[in-house]
Amino acid sequence: MDVSSSDALWAGTGLGSLARQALEYLVSHPGADEDAVAAGTGVSAAAAGTALRSLEAELLAVRIGGQPTRWSAGPPRSSLGALLARKRQELARAELYAEQLDEVYRMAPGRQIASDLFEVVESDEQVGARYAHLLRSSRQEVLHFARPPYVTRRITPADTSTAAGGMVRPGVRLRSVYDSDGIADDGCLQTALGGTPAEGELRLLPGIPMKLVIFDRVAAIMPLRKDDPAAGSLVVHSSTLLEVLTALFESVWERAVPLSLESSPASHTASPERQEGALHSRTRDILRLMAVGMKDDAIARALRLSRRTVQTHISDLGRQLGARTRFQIALLAQERGLLGDAEG
Template identity: 60%
Template sequence: MDATSAGPWAGTGLDPLSGRVLEFLVGHPAADAGAVAEAVGVPADEAGRALRTLEDELLAIRIAGRPTRWRAGPPRSSLGSLLARRRSELAQAELYMEQLHEVYRSVSGPHAPHLVEVLERAEEVAARYGHLLKASRREVLHLAKPPYVTGTETAYGDGRDRQDGRERAAGETAVHDGVRLRSVYDTEGFTDEMSLETALRGTAGGGELRLSSGLPVKLVVFDRTTALLPVDSDQPSAGSLVIHAPALVAVLVALFEGLWERAVPMSLESRQDWPVPRQAREADIDERTREILHLMATGMKDDAIARVLGVSRRTVQKHVSEAGTALGARTRFQIALLAAERGWLEQCPSPAESVART
């Protein structure tokens, strides 16, 4: 038996030491407190307290004499009685939980909290997200689209959270091993450093990523039983809804699956599924293309880049298209990421410097 943790005793209410003492007594006809202490490796007074605990639970029997000796009761009957008491206590606790829930429902307003919860504050959303993520055991489905902000919004995407620009400790809000994480990111979300890093973290543990354009809503579905989505996708600070209603969750799952089927699969870890021609490894690009790619990677649209550089929108698109062909990239996100990998964005002039050149 495992003597280093609570092991099988966690559900009985016994502390680990009492469990170890009982395991020793079961294998010995009788023993005094000193022998028990030596066997389990604790001081005699601690062994004595454990023996008295077992006596109170009717699991150990005191044998009169000097010194006092102890033996275990028949495990099937003595432990059976203890487990029966624990089951009765749990049943009473469940009944009390239901009573408390009825009180909660009666004072929580008219919005039927058993079907939909309304979270108005950012800290409420972050806490609820973390709780739902930790409770997930099978699958997490995720739609991510801009605008992205620090704090709660990153929680909508990668199995992690940020507060004030700092990541939480690893594992604090991460999905459990064995939980399948599938994410669809809006292509417009892959134009700034935060969204790129968020996607990388989300897939680092084996999560699956696909890209699509024009996602209708931000969404996370946990184990196909609960969904989290913002009240207003364009205003992340407006709060979020937690959906429990089975019919509504089923509709949101169907929405996700439809978008997933039409989205483009993507791997961010190896990127081996992105064809990279030989010339992309050997060729260089001119300074104008480098400037355009740099501005594109910061999140600027073609029209904005054209205005900054004093060129036409067609010129911007031509440079971007040529860079994509050289890199073998299919999307703007691939172009930006592969350009960074090739070092094409290093030592690039700032937007102000680019304007000064024109």
């Protein structure tokens, strides 16, 4: 029997891994003693004895006498059925207790819960704690809009990707879209670049409609007031609204410009072909960032280039395209397909 799949099947019984292995051994080896169980499961005789006694306590195995003591598993259908019935009863009592706790939670002073679909969180500490809990609970994907005004005195949704990048679980996909109109200064850009984990994806777009974080598409958090992120947040559990918010994110994501987290100048020792390819890629990155309204200094910081290098690329492009202004460069580059398609 496959150990990993067996562990998953037994997770709800409350039995430890060693007890489960001992039971599986006894099912096919009736009348085995502790030494035989130990050898069959690859553990010490003392550990096997502990596992067998735990099975006895759960009425899954019995002693059948003799010297040394031998053990026999009970009929799995009836003995395990009784164990599972007890576990279901325990879960039912736990669910009832959870309902009672939820009533106390809702009645606590200062807490505003209009329904199971929405929750209002007002204080700085509560917003930060709620956000951190939802982030750490995520198992699949976190979707993130960031736009000004920013709050720096505490962890808030969509204010800093540093919080998200440091707290998101390994293996959870983090996709962030930053408002390019609010990322022109060094601090905001470094927050975005430094806070996005290596496996994260970062894009830019002007005019992001709102601050928003969506967790596994089962919960979302956003500020109550667009112009004042310190005024509290709304936690959303409504599946209908979550579908709408997710669709909004995907629409913005498709239009946003990817910001590479690993951009670097071409090596002087690279082949001419590789250097030319790197230059073309860098030029395309500069064009994309220009298209969302970023200035030369911000583009240089985003791509880890010097300001002079960015300006040289822009000047060269202007001459090649016959354009006199940045707007004309971006427009002609788009018409000629030089911007390329954003990666999904």
